[in-house]
Amino acid sequence: MVEVRLEKVSKIFGRVRAVDNVTVTFPESRFSVMLGPSGSGKSTTLYLVAGIYKPTNGSIYFGDKDVTNLPPKDRNVGLVFQNYALYPHMSVYENIAFPLRLQKLDESTIATKVNEVAKLLRIEELLDRYPSQLSGGQQQRVALARALAKEPSVLLLDEPLSNLDALLRLTIRAELKKLQQKLGITAIHVTHDQAEALSMADVIIVMDQGRVEQVGTPHEVYYKPRSLFVAGFIGSPPANILSGRIERIKDALVIEVAGARFEPSEDHLAVLRESNLEDIVIAFRPEHVLLVDEPIGRNLNVEAEVYVTEPLGKETIVTLVVAGNLMIKAVASPDYSLRSGEKVYVSVPRNKIMLFDPATGLNILHIAGESEPA
């Protein structure tokens, strides 16, 4: 098993920078997930690791070995595509055996290996069938089996769950994670579904427009987003983002936002005092919002009017209007009773508020100190 490392890798198609000067490490034997919207460069990065694309600039390492100029067949990677790409004219057995045949192994070794991996993925009964006779979930297992048959050092997965229906997706998510743990294989998984990423990953690499926005554990990425993009992309519903101004009155510092004011927490104060920012962007997650009749102490308390409520069974999502025309989402308990038009206070504890520099979009706590991951 190897660690996969990209150093200053760029991939340019014509005038489009699909991958822009990316330096990132996918740790050995871990489940890494590249998360981002369409066009963020995550699939392109995956294909660069696979060798299907050659970097315009930069180098790729598997452990200590520089694989930048190696063709895919010499890299020993397994690749599962979104549409599985099984060979339609071959049986499931033949599909899985194909990479082994290419290694010129003898029939009995091939048979053993195929059966082994088929058992691992529980598709032993399907070996005689043809891809067109299989369901989506079954095809995916076959694709996985084919990728794993040759015991690759890296397993690459390009949105393998996207084509499955919602229920199946949840089941397979867990199974994939278990499989990776069991095999201890270095896995790189690409998805645009942030819930999927949060649930499966050991490490999440958030990407946007060809650049890495943040590398971190699910917890870090969720609670300590490095940029506005990350805060707004992760979480369901995503974080609320509002523009505010900083008021400095002698030694004191107050943030004014949506018609309300609050004093930032100690950590923030420390950074803000050093800077001379005048405008600031604040963000907070809907599940940290308290909907109350009266303002609470030193929280950020904003006057709001309920716009719409969406009961979801285990919770209710409440959309509110503040400061005339800004929308905020909050998560309330399932039996939340207020209705459209009613007035409440949106109250957010100070330590749940995240502050971002409007010019760079970066979390002000990250600016101070943490080295850039990309």
Add this chain to the structure above:
Amino acid sequence: MSYKVLRILRRRRYVMRYDVETIPARKINITLGVAVGLATLPVVAIYVLLTLSSFADRMLSGPDILEADYSIENWRLFFQGKLDPAATSLYSFKELIMIILNTLIVAAGVTVIVVLVSVMAGYAFSRMKFPGRRELMEFLLLLHAFPGVALIIAVYAIYVWSLKGIPSDILVPYRFTYTIFARAALEIPLSIWLMKGFFDKIPWEVEWSALVDGASRFKTWFSILLPQVKPGIAAIAVFAFLAGWEDLIYVHVFLYTGGIKTLATLIEEVIGNIETAYLPIAAAAGTLYLLPTIIFFIFTQRFLLEALTGGVKG
């Protein structure tokens, strides 16, 4: 009372109107069907007349279908090589078999060459990034603009020149080979383009899977891609075969001048030698020659049309 009747009538009419969605309103269907039918009738008619005439005592022109005497006399004479009952045979039955075989050899040869060449080149144009790819493809299409008649003069000149160096025992195979390659070359630009279209339809991921699995380019092409373009190969093969089978000019120029006869030149000869009274014998020749085309038609009609339409854009 009358009000009720009116309402019923109106409802009926409403129900009878077709869904908006489908184009064929009944009236249009019938009008067009008849119109096109009338236009198509003459086309079909001349073929039918040919075949019928081969069994008749005279060349049929429509109204006299019912008046003629029918027999297989014409065919008998045709197989014996007699262009009229009193004449001596122009060729023997065995020679006729050879003539049919020769035509078959040309057709089959053209098929093999065209398929082989286009299945390889089509793949390269579809899947391999090489410098000049677009320009070369455009050039291939431009080849269509080269007047065939200009090329054939030089092709024949080269042929004549090369004949000098060919030992006599391989002369005949050489003539066939040259004819086949020359005729196949005419089909190449279009079949490469068509084959490229078929390869284009295979998802990239399938090929990438094979390459990641460790296959070489050749193995990927041979084991993974070729099986998936079988319909395309079949279509190209059928068209190439028909092109070879139906050819007149090349077999005339390259084989006939060398004493090798094919069905096309047979008909050419027959008309030159025959009395008009015995034209139905020529009709028999024509019908025989036409047979494979008709057979292909019956079995592959839909398939042919669909394959043809795949070839226009990108």
Add this chain to the structure above:
Amino acid sequence: MSRLIRQALFFLIPALILVAVFYIVPLFLSIYISFTGLKNWNLDRYLEQITLRNYERLFHMILYDPDVGKVVRTTIVFVTITLFINVLGGLGLALATFLMDEFISLPYRVLWMLPRMTPIAVYSLLWYYFFLGGEQGTLNGILLRLGLIEKPVSWGTDTDLLPYSAWSIIVAVNALVGVSFGMVIFYSALKSIPREQIMAARVDGASTWQIVRRVLIPQIRWHITYVIVWQLLSLITTYAHIFLLVEWGAVDRWYGSTWALYVFNTAFITSEQGIAAAFATILIIIGVILGMIALRILGYRRMIADIRGDI
């Protein structure tokens, strides 16, 4: 040489060799021959000497030789009229079969492919009978029966009817074959127009003719251009379907020959390759110019899809 280029070459070599041997070399050789006095394929004797005489003769013949003059006129008439018929006929057939039930349209379309797929010799035979001068000719037979004529007419050769009769014959012969090209192209183009547009037009109350004029035809403009250009090129260079008719004497030799057939007959029957090649070179020039214009006009749409991946 990079690995990719080596691999590409492997797959391209057979095609490249064929193209070189049967297109490129002959092209230059033909042009070269036009500058020699090659006759009777006597390569040894004539190939060394370059002369401009063929071209002198060519221009002289075009201007003064009545037979060549007939060929020139025939070519012009033939190309324009057949082009017109092929494009409109193909369009008409495609539209008609498109608007019909699939069930009926398939047999019709298949039948119209018949002329194109028929062995050329048999096709020539069919027309030979049809226009035959005696009583046996199909056309004569029908017209005699119907009482429209009193005695059989030699359609292709009767001097009173020339040149129009000969022209009609060669146009008809080629049109029947040519129409199917447009039909196939237009039909598939029509099929690829999203059905919803037609439904929307119907809901808006459009009649079928309006749909044809306003929705369908505008969207196949590229295809119409493509067919016109392709057919034009094809008609200028075609000769196989009328070769036998001229050889058998079914049509007048001069009014039944296009420039391309004239080249062929001069090279292979009269056996004067030099001058034939000169005439052929004119054809080459026209063909190549038209071909390049064609690629320009159609080119921007001929998007040859990009290759993905770097392997």
